[in-house]
Amino acid sequence: MNTKLVTINWFVDFDKEEKxxxxxxxxxxxxRSVHGFFYCFGECNxxxxxxxxxxxxxxxxxxxxxxxxxxxxxxxxLVHQHKSKIYWRRETASGPFEEENNVAAKLRLxxxxxxxxxxxxxxxxxxxxxxYLVLLPIGKHLPESGFSTWLTDFSAGLTYGILAAEVLxxxxxxxxxxxxxxxLIGQIF
Amino acid sequence: MKNTTAxxxxxxxxxxxxxxxxxxxxxxxxxxxxxxxxxxxxxxxxLYGAISNLLEKGWILPCGESSDTxxxxxxxxxxxxxxxxxxxxxxxxxxxxxxxxxxIKK
Numbered sequence: 001m002n003t004k005l006v007t008i009n010w011f012v013d014f015d016k017e018e019k020x021x022x023x024x025x026x027x028x029x030x031x032r033s034v035h036g037f038f039y040c041f042g043e044c045n046x047x048x049x050x051x052x053x054x055x056x057x058x059x060x061x062x063x064x065x066x067x068x069x070x071x072x073x074x075x076x077x078l079v080h081q082h083k084s085k086i087y088w089r090r091e092t093a094s095g096p097f098e099e100e101n102n103v104a105a106k107l108r109l110x111x112x113x114x115x116x117x118x119x120x121x122x123x124x125x126x127x128x129x130x131x132y133l134v135l136l137p138i139g140k141h142l143p144e145s146g147f148s149t150w151l152t153d154f155s156a157g158l159t160y161g162i163l164a165a166e167v168l169x170x171x172x173x174x175x176x177x178x179x180x181x182x183x184l185i186g187q188i189f
Numbered sequence: 190m191k192n193t194t195a196x197x198x199x200x201x202x203x204x205x206x207x208x209x210x211x212x213x214x215x216x217x218x219x220x221x222x223x224x225x226x227x228x229x230x231x232x233x234x235x236l237y238g239a240i241s242n243l244l245e246k247g248w249i250l251p252c253g254e255s256s257d258t259x260x261x262x263x264x265x266x267x268x269x270x271x272x273x274x275x276x277x278x279x280x281x282x283x284x285x286x287x288x289x290x291x292x293i294k295k
Contacts, residue, residue: 054234064241065263073262074215074233099230104198108238 005029005041012173014053014085014113021051021087031087033080049089052076052097055112056084084116107184114177121170128162131155197278200231204239204249205267205275211252213262214240240265248274 011017021031030044031051057067064070068086072078075094080087090097098105132155139151197205200221207220217240218231231239243249248271254261267275 057237064237064244067237070214070237071233073213074218074236076233095230098232098235102230102232102235104200105232105235108235 004043007039007041008037009039010037012117012169013176018051018053021053025049025051031079031089034082034087047092050092050096051079052088052090054086054088054109055116056081056086057112103184103187107181107188110177110180110184114174114181117170117174117177121166121174124162124166124170128159128166131158131162196281197274199229200235200239201243202275202278203229203231204236204243205271208249208265208267208271211264211266213255213264215262217265243271247271 009020011020024031024041025044026047028044028046028048029041030049032040032042034040054071059066068078068081071088075090076097077089078086079089088097135151135155136159139148139153139155142148142151203221203224204217206224207217212220214233214236217236218233221229221231240249244251244265247268249265250268251263252266253264255264
């Protein structure tokens with residue numbers, strides 16, 4: 001399948017991204033891969049495929065094996081994987097991935113998405129802490145030079161950039177996912 | 190000692206029912222859908238977690254691999270412990286139905 005379209009887009013909310021991919025598939029554009037902001041699509045019959053965004057799980061030690069291998073053996077097609085984020089596809093004729101009213105399945109997916117974003121939050125916080133507590137003091141203590149100025153500016157910029165991204169993007173999405181998890185738990189009990 | 194006192198979820202009940210004979214994951218999905226006349230759709234993602242839990246509890250066990258056109262797939266089968274749990278749940282459901290039959294005013 002040749003690439004027919006490369007388009008730029010960016011999502012933090014995996015629900016919105018999944019809806020967009022399914023909307024594109026309905027128009028005859030089958031998602032192939034994503035690299036940063038660049039989404040690649042190939043041709044397909046309009047509505048031929050449906051997509052699901054999921055997150056990898058730790059390999060079970062009790063004999064069920066690898067998550068991706070298991071899902072693949074059940075007929076789901078792995079389209080693209082970026083770290084633990086997985087894009088699955090199946091033919092629309094095979095039926096939906098999940099029942100619309102399957103609250104437990106929605107909870108499982110939302111919980112995985114929450115953990116995915118939480119890990120990003122923790123990772124970025126550690127990078128910001130490293131920049132602020134290690135690189136910035138080093139830059140300030142070095143004899144004044146072009147490099148020390150660059151290091152100071154770079155560490156400060158990195159720290160504030162990460163904090164801004166966390167406050168403006170990651171924190172709201174974590175809050176939204178937490179609310180969704182609580183709502184789903186409320187529907188179960 | 191009883192294995193569990195909590196009611197089984199519909200998905201777990203159907204998975205245990207399906208595993209009265211050795212089946213792989215995809216087979217469980219198909220059999221469950223057939224038994225519930227298409228009402229219960231078990232996704233592969235949900236099934237992975239359910240099988241993992243059932244193996245941990247010792248209610249099912251791996252019993253070899255099937256080799257078909259789609260490649261090798263692990264087979265699972267219900268254990269004696271799983272069968273006990275399933276039977277207990279069946280009796281609980283029977284009691285619910287029986288009480289419903291006697292008490293619901295039509």
